[in-house]
Amino acid sequence: MPKRVVVIGGGAAGMMAAGQAAAGGANVILLDKMKRLGSKIAISGKGRCNLTNAGDISSFISYYPGNGKFLYAALKEFDNEALIRFFKKYGVDTKVERGGRVFPIADDSEVIITALKKFLTQNGVEIRLNQTVTDIIVEEGKTKGVHLAGNDEIVLADVVIVAAGGASYPGTGSTGDGFTMAVKTGHKVIKPLPALVPLKTAEHWPKALQGLTLKNVSVSLWVDGKKQGDEFGEMLFTHFGVSGPIILTLSRMASKALDQKQRVDLKLNLKPALTPEQMDLRLQRDFAKYSNKQFANALDDLLPQSFIPVMVDLSGIAPEKVVNKITKEERKKLCRLFQDLPMKITATLGMATAIVTCGGVDVKQINPTTMESRRVKGLFFAGEVIDIDGVTGGYNLQAAFATGYKAGNAAVKYL
Numbered sequence: 001m002p003k004r005v006v007v008i009g010g011g012a013a014g015m016m017a018a019g020q021a022a023a024g025g026a027n028v029i030l031l032d033k034m035k036r037l038g039s040k041i042a043i044s045g046k047g048r049c050n051l052t053n054a055g056d057i058s059s060f061i062s063y064y065p066g067n068g069k070f071l072y073a074a075l076k077e078f079d080n081e082a083l084i085r086f087f088k089k090y091g092v093d094t095k096v097e098r099g100g101r102v103f104p105i106a107d108d109s110e111v112i113i114t115a116l117k118k119f120l121t122q123n124g125v126e127i128r129l130n131q132t133v134t135d136i137i138v139e140e141g142k143t144k145g146v147h148l149a150g151n152d153e154i155v156l157a158d159v160v161i162v163a164a165g166g167a168s169y170p171g172t173g174s175t176g177d178g179f180t181m182a183v184k185t186g187h188k189v190i191k192p193l194p195a196l197v198p199l200k201t202a203e204h205w206p207k208a209l210q211g212l213t214l215k216n217v218s219v220s221l222w223v224d225g226k227k228q229g230d231e232f233g234e235m236l237f238t239h240f241g242v243s244g245p246i247i248l249t250l251s252r253m254a255s256k257a258l259d260q261k262q263r264v265d266l267k268l269n270l271k272p273a274l275t276p277e278q279m280d281l282r283l284q285r286d287f288a289k290y291s292n293k294q295f296a297n298a299l300d301d302l303l304p305q306s307f308i309p310v311m312v313d314l315s316g317i318a319p320e321k322v323v324n325k326i327t328k329e330e331r332k333k334l335c336r337l338f339q340d341l342p343m344k345i346t347a348t349l350g351m352a353t354a355i356v357t358c359g360g361v362d363v364k365q366i367n368p369t370t371m372e373s374r375r376v377k378g379l380f381f382a383g384e385v386i387d388i389d390g391v392t393g394g395y396n397l398q399a400a401f402a403t404g405y406k407a408g409n410a411a412v413k414y415l
């Protein structure tokens with residue numbers, strides 16, 4: 001039998017690995033449990049696919065709070081520019097948006113999937129859909145193939161590349177099977193947790209603000225009373241709590257702390273450009289301007305309309321109180337609310353809505369220059385199944401493509 005590579009999972013990492021191995025001359029079978037390839041790519045970037053980031057590659061590693069250093073070799077071989085060139089070759093022109101986010105000009109993730117399919121078929125990859133892999137066959141420390149669900153079929157292979165994704169958005173096919181297979185073949189899996197995920201608050205007032213986006217605010221995250229992170233930018237209130245870019249970035253820390261049963265609090269600073277003294281002076285100025293108005297009508301210059309009743313309520317100052325009757329203590333308390341508005345986090349919204357999984361196959365058990373397991377010969381890992389995760393902005397897809405590229409090339413060398 002000619003030497004064969006089996007790739008488990010037809011997402012970003014699996015398609016890149018399969019095409020690359022086939023381009024190198026291997027006989028490749030790509031298996032996916034879903035009825036189509038690239039289900040997660042299809043919904044990525046709100047259906048537009050933010051495939052990578054145009055930022056300087058030397059700073060890329062810092063955008064992966066989860067084991068960025070592991071990606072050094074993969075990103076060196078297949079960086080953002082190489083990825084953009086790859087898609088151009090397969091007919092996708094790209095553009096750069098705010099924050100260096102790279103999207104196809106077509107604003108449609110389907111063009112990315114079409115390009116990857118072209119890459120697969122041009123290189124002769126055999127694509128088999130609706131095929132769920134249940135087990136990897138290992139004999140004497142080497143991969144021998146995989147078991148398929150249903151009719152107990154075995155697909156023999158000299159190399160198996162596990163690109164089965166994480167456990168987030170399970171409707172896309174990534175239900176954590178890769179983690180189970182890794183454990184069964186003797187690998188350590190760092191507990192998978194949701195990351196880049198909205199957060200639920202104990203307080204009910206965010207519900208009153210649902211749909212409201214705040215820009216240029218800062219939010220700090222506190223674990224058991226200690227500050228762990230601080231983000232500046234945009235956030236959103238929802239019916240369950242908080243979401244939006246800066247919340248998603250902080251959510252990874254919240255997820256880990258909640259898993260450890262630690263207390264998690266957020267503090268929202270609505271006026272981060274002001275020192276506490278400047279904030280107080282600003283309030284004094286507005287109160288002087290509106291001195292004969294009722295308190296509830298004196299915050300128009302400081303807050304979006306929908307926020308005013310919430311802030312009035314939180315302040316404990318009667319809404320009908322005339323502004324010139326507000327005491328210094330009341331004003332000081334209001335000052336603190338503007339710059340230190342607390343929210344207790346009770347939970348994340350869970351894997352169902354997490355953009356990425358943190359945790360996965362322990363990077364110590366994978367060779368970063370080949371993506372091969374250090375435990376089983378001929379077994380490779382690529383993409384989100386590995387314990388790596390990045391922030392939003394195209395970093396997660398870049399990691400999946402780069403590790404897939406490396407695994408595909410290394411598989412050919414292994415054969």
Ligand SMILES: Cc1cc2nc3c(=O)[nH]c(=O)nc-3n(C[C@H](O)[C@H](O)[C@H](O)COP(=O)(O)OP(=O)(O)OC[C@H]3O[C@@H](n4cnc5c(N)ncnc54)[C@H](O)[C@@H]3O)c2cc1C
Nearest residue numbers: 009011012013033044045050133165173383384394396397
């Ligand atoms: C809503 C959303 C939006 C996102 N937007 C972006 C974005 O714009 N930019 C960005 O960089 N990242 C984004 N991400 C993250 C990014 O999409 C993922 O990190 C990336 O797609 C992971 O690629 P992967 O190939 O490792 O895994 P996946 O894309 O999850 O692919 C895994 C594949 O394996 C298959 N599979 C699983 N188990 C089995 C099995 N037992 N047998 C056979 N097949 C199996 C699955 O069906 C699936 O097709 C987003 C994620 C979500 C959920």
